[in-house]
Amino acid sequence: MNTYASRLLENAVNELSRLPGVGKKTALRLALHLLKKEPAVSEALGNAIIQLRNEIKFCKVCHNLSDSEICEICASPKRNESLICVVEDIRDVMAIENTGQYNGLYHILGGIISPMDGIGPADLNIESLVNRIQKGNVSEVIMALSTTIEGDTTNFYIYKRLKETRIAISTIARGISVGDELEYADEITLGRSILNRLPYENTLDS
């Protein structure tokens, strides 16, 4: 006998369990949850998923997700067009937007250089970043990638690509997180935050 008593259920469980972090048991729990709810709930979820993939666009300038050709950030007249913050993916844009501390534009690479995963520079949106900078108007590029070997590699690659444009390139500060206790910080982070220490006055107004 079919384990799931129904081919429809089996199909739904199989599809749900393809999602990252969702195993067969979780998928079954989700499917049975949907069966207990109104049909409209499943309808809304199913259509939202299909529409998302079929109708979403990527901003032609920064590669951010968007409902139109140019994303809201790139289209906004209130943003500082001379600043470009380079990030790995759209979640980083959201994280930085949530801080309320950044008013420039973004450039989403769509990943980081990772030979282990077969991702090279050609797979990322690096060429379009170079083009944006060559067009002028940009005064500074802020690298905001993860502090991993892959992130550092990508930083360095982009740094070398942009070196001849003589544009200012900075990276976001690495150091001890707010609220962290010194004794639990790892040695590399702590070491860097000592090397990159700031005048105390600079931290007072933030």
Next chain:
Amino acid sequence: MNTYASRLLENAVNELSRLPGVGKKTALRLALHLLKKEPAVSEALGNAIIQLRNEIKFCKVCHNLSDSEICEICASPKRNESLICVVEDIRDVMAIENTGQYNGLYHILGGIISPMDGIGPADLNIESLVNRIQKGNVSEVIMALSTTIEGDTTNFYIYKRLKETRIAISTIARGISVGDELEYADEITLGRSILNRLPYENTLDS
């Protein structure tokens, strides 16, 4: 600005985060995962969810999920029709089927009596169980509910309802520790507890 850069993404995240155990961050991770995959993946997932809810049927005899009017178990000539195993929901049927120790039929209550959640006997498939037994052909009812207070209450309620039919009522052996839920029990324990079921009276004084 819209946190998700896109109304389509926001919509998908909102719908996904209605699933149990899925928060906004997980929902976003799932949505971005789908965006990285082929459109066919989202299409298959979305349609599987919609079809599941719209086309699934419940077996008219045992209330199991089914693709047809009568489920595969009830329709099978190989099953012992004189045994009915009473369970809370379809996951318990799957768990018992996986043991390979049971060859009778099932009756799915669709829940257990739980005054705290506003679930009374009238909300469960108890009347149809009584009808099945009054029709004859059944020699034994095996109670296989979770060993919780609600499970015990439901056991006792059904025991009282069926007492006048003079049918043999047993419960699966309490090899499963108190507080454990059936679906997470290992197959050997669950299989043994079906083989070693006890007359319900024997468990009343414990």
